[in-house]
Amino acid sequence: MHTSIICGMRATVAASILVGVVAAASEETTLRQAARSRFLIGAAVGSRGIAKAETAGLLSREFDSLTAENEFKPQSVQPSRGMFRFAEADKIAAFAEARGMKLVGHTLCWHSQSPSWMFRGDDGKPLPREEALRNLEAHIKAVAGHFRGKVVGWDVVNEAISDRPDEYLRDTPALRAIGEDYILKAFEFARAADPEAELYYNDYGNESPKKLEKTIRLIRSLKAGGAKVDAVGIQGHFRLDAADTPERLDRAIAAYAKEGVKVVISELDVDVLPRGTTGANVGDRERSGADPYTKGLPAEVAAKQAKYYARIFEVVLRHPGVVTRVTFWGTHDGASWLNMWPVFRRTNHPLLWDRSFEPKPAYRSVIEVLNRR
Ligand code: XIL
Numbered sequence: 001m002h003t004s005i006i007c008g009m010r011a012t013v014a015a016s017i018l019v020g021v022v023a024a025a026s027e028e029t030t031l032r033q034a035a036r037s038r039f040l041i042g043a044a045v046g047s048r049g050i051a052k053a054e055t056a057g058l059l060s061r062e063f064d065s066l067t068a069e070n071e072f073k074p075q076s077v078q079p080s081r082g083m084f085r086f087a088e089a090d091k092i093a094a095f096a097e098a099r100g101m102k103l104v105g106h107t108l109c110w111h112s113q114s115p116s117w118m119f120r121g122d123d124g125k126p127l128p129r130e131e132a133l134r135n136l137e138a139h140i141k142a143v144a145g146h147f148r149g150k151v152v153g154w155d156v157v158n159e160a161i162s163d164r165p166d167e168y169l170r171d172t173p174a175l176r177a178i179g180e181d182y183i184l185k186a187f188e189f190a191r192a193a194d195p196e197a198e199l200y201y202n203d204y205g206n207e208s209p210k211k212l213e214k215t216i217r218l219i220r221s222l223k224a225g226g227a228k229v230d231a232v233g234i235q236g237h238f239r240l241d242a243a244d245t246p247e248r249l250d251r252a253i254a255a256y257a258k259e260g261v262k263v264v265i266s267e268l269d270v271d272v273l274p275r276g277t278t279g280a281n282v283g284d285r286e287r288s289g290a291d292p293y294t295k296g297l298p299a300e301v302a303a304k305q306a307k308y309y310a311r312i313f314e315v316v317l318r319h320p321g322v323v324t325r326v327t328f329w330g331t332h333d334g335a336s337w338l339n340m341w342p343v344f345r346r347t348n349h350p351l352l353w354d355r356s357f358e359p360k361p362a363y364r365s366v367i368e369v370l371n372r373r
Contacts, residue, residue, distance in 0.1 A: 034370035042327030119173035132177035144193035153198030202233030233266035237280035
């Protein structure tokens with residue numbers, strides 16, 4: 001009798017301690033705490049952004065990973081042959097290092113924001129294969145070498161897959177000069193330059209069936225060629241009016257996991273404005289478009305966006321150990337690229353903080369989902 005009372009008390013004490021632990025877990029109040037080491041939480045930022053106190057504060061408090069929005073791109077680090085400019089990129093690397101944030105390199109090979117000399121002659125025609133390969137190798141060796149030990153991983157190749165139903169790879173200067181194996185070569189050069197870094201293939205729209213299929217084809221061919229591919233980057237430039245995206249994302253993550261690669265959501269945002277172009281091809285600009293929320297995001301749209309973000313993170317949590325990072329493409333709404341693309345100068349609201357750095361309903365709903373499990 002005596003013993004059982006004690007046992008009973010012990011059980012109660014144990015239960016209340018357990019409840020305490022559970023309660024503590026559900027009270028995490030920043031993104032990175034709420035993620036509880038299940039995956040990294042990142043943001044993209046520019047060198048001007050980190051110089052602003054409010055942005056710097058937000059990054060340090062909420063995130064444990066950083067991607068440079070433009071500063072690591074080929075055009076930024078090697079604008080002309082052999083002229084390397086790392087000053088702006090180094091500022092971002094130093095910011096991340098000082099705060100113990102994991103730095104992601106974006107990107108070594110891309111058709112956009114890349115200097116034309118790399119794969120084309122003065123006449124605009126493709127360079128001979130060997131010369132183009134030498135340029136690609138020299139670029140990757142220098143850039144990945146420069147950041148060796150500083151980055152956790154590289155978007156080795158960005159957006160190489162075609163959006164056209166009848167085409168596998170995108171028609172790019174690198175493809176024309178080198179051929180289909182430019183992607184494999186880029187992965188080989190990256191591995192040689194920084195053997196410790198994770199290597200990613202990054203693209204937009206690759207949660208949708210058509211691109212998913214082509215991406216799997218690419219991963220298989222890279223692996224067959226002996227490449228190390230650690231993860232597929234799903235950019236995650238989502239649109240509030242594309243309601244089936246979370247389900248597609250769920251299926252795509254499962255499909256990539258089956259191929260033996262991890263997944264990172266590398267550039268997450270949820271566009272609330274109407275647009276014509278469906279993907280996130282930076283070349284697809286539109287001359288005009290409605291700009292309905294210049295005075296702020298109506299409460300019902302903010303609530304809809306909050307639900308959308310919740311669904312995305314519910315999907316992420318369904319794949320523990322597969323999704324290793326979720327990176328937002330920007331910090332607060334005022335700093336989003338979607339204010340400039342696809343229509344120049346609109347007032348978009350795609351992120352978790354508004355223009356005054358106030359957390360939006362979407363922020364609270366993400367925290368709530370992360371605390372739930
Ligand atoms: C964007 C930047 O955010 C802009 O500042 C820049 O003008 C254009 O590029 N997919 C990518 C990113 O992989 O590099 C793009 O970043 C957004 C789409």
